[in-house]
Amino acid sequence: MGELIPRGSSASIDDSPETPKPPPLPPLLQTQRQQLSLVQPSQRKKHRPKVFRVLRSVFRTFPIITSPACKIPVLSGGLPDSTRGISGSKVTGTLFGYRRGRVSLSVQENPRCLPSLVVELTMQTSVLQREMSTGMLRIALECEKRSDKDKTRVLDEPLWTTFCNGKKSGYGVKREASEEDLNVMELLKAVSMGAGVLPGTSEVEGPDGELAYMRAHFERVVGSKDSETLYMISPEGDTGPELSIFFVRV
Numbered sequence: 001m002g003e004l005i006p007r008g009s010s011a012s013i014d015d016s017p018e019t020p021k022p023p024p025l026p027p028l029l030q031t032q033r034q035q036l037s038l039v040q041p042s043q044r045k046k047h048r049p050k051v052f053r054v055l056r057s058v059f060r061t062f063p064i065i066t067s068p069a070c071k072i073p074v075l076s077g078g079l080p081d082s083t084r085g086i087s088g089s090k091v092t093g094t095l096f097g098y099r100r101g102r103v104s105l106s107v108q109e110n111p112r113c114l115p116s117l118v119v120e121l122t123m124q125t126s127v128l129q130r131e132m133s134t135g136m137l138r139i140a141l142e143c144e145k146r147s148d149k150d151k152t153r154v155l156d157e158p159l160w161t162t163f164c165n166g167k168k169s170g171y172g173v174k175r176e177a178s179e180e181d182l183n184v185m186e187l188l189k190a191v192s193m194g195a196g197v198l199p200g201t202s203e204v205e206g207p208d209g210e211l212a213y214m215r216a217h218f219e220r221v222v223g224s225k226d227s228e229t230l231y232m233i234s235p236e237g238d239t240g241p242e243l244s245i246f247f248v249r250v
Helices: 027-033 051-061 081-085 125-132 179-187
Strands: 087-098 102-108 117-124 136-143 159-164 167-174 194-199 210-224 227-232 242-249
Touching: 087 125, 087 179, 087 227, 102 125, 102 179, 117 125, 117 159, 125 136, 125 159, 125 210
Parallel strands: 136 242
Antiparallel strands: 087 102, 087 210, 102 117, 117 167, 136 159, 159 167, 194 210, 210 227, 227 242
């Protein structure tokens, strides 16, 4: 018989080496798999802002578009009639995309919330950056009008024709936020406004690609059931580019 191992002895019957721990994930993969801390947007009814703030935003940022293909009304002789019944609220808007890829628009209640709207544009990021360098950017998303009985909100439309500074720039498609979209919003959670680049994680762009972004606060103005506009709110004294995004049914 073999030698018995007494009770309480520190000897182990299984002397196999301990299973090695897997190596830590690279930083980018950690970002992809981390648990999101973004919260659902609230369902509370928004308070209407002071009238002069809305009118000031409309007056300062109303588009000047000369292309006959774009149906956005042009300011002439004062404020348009549609501003008489407007209501507004403050939201966070982010334009982002890989340098060699397409632009996406994310709209959030605030930087800590999940996106309430994501629109993928066929416009290239390089084209958007070139247009922004002019100091004034007007993006118009147009779709066909529905019947009066149809209650679909304009922001719930699935497909738009896109115009950038009056020039047709492809299409915009509403979609659910992807995992990569949510990762970007998570990384930018502490950013209330600004522009910059993030390291690439896309399989298409590779780890060396860069994702450019521009984030700002917007005044959301509802003109009618067929039109909503996001006017970028610039800090006092800021001489940066002006940006407005229009959603219209024509």
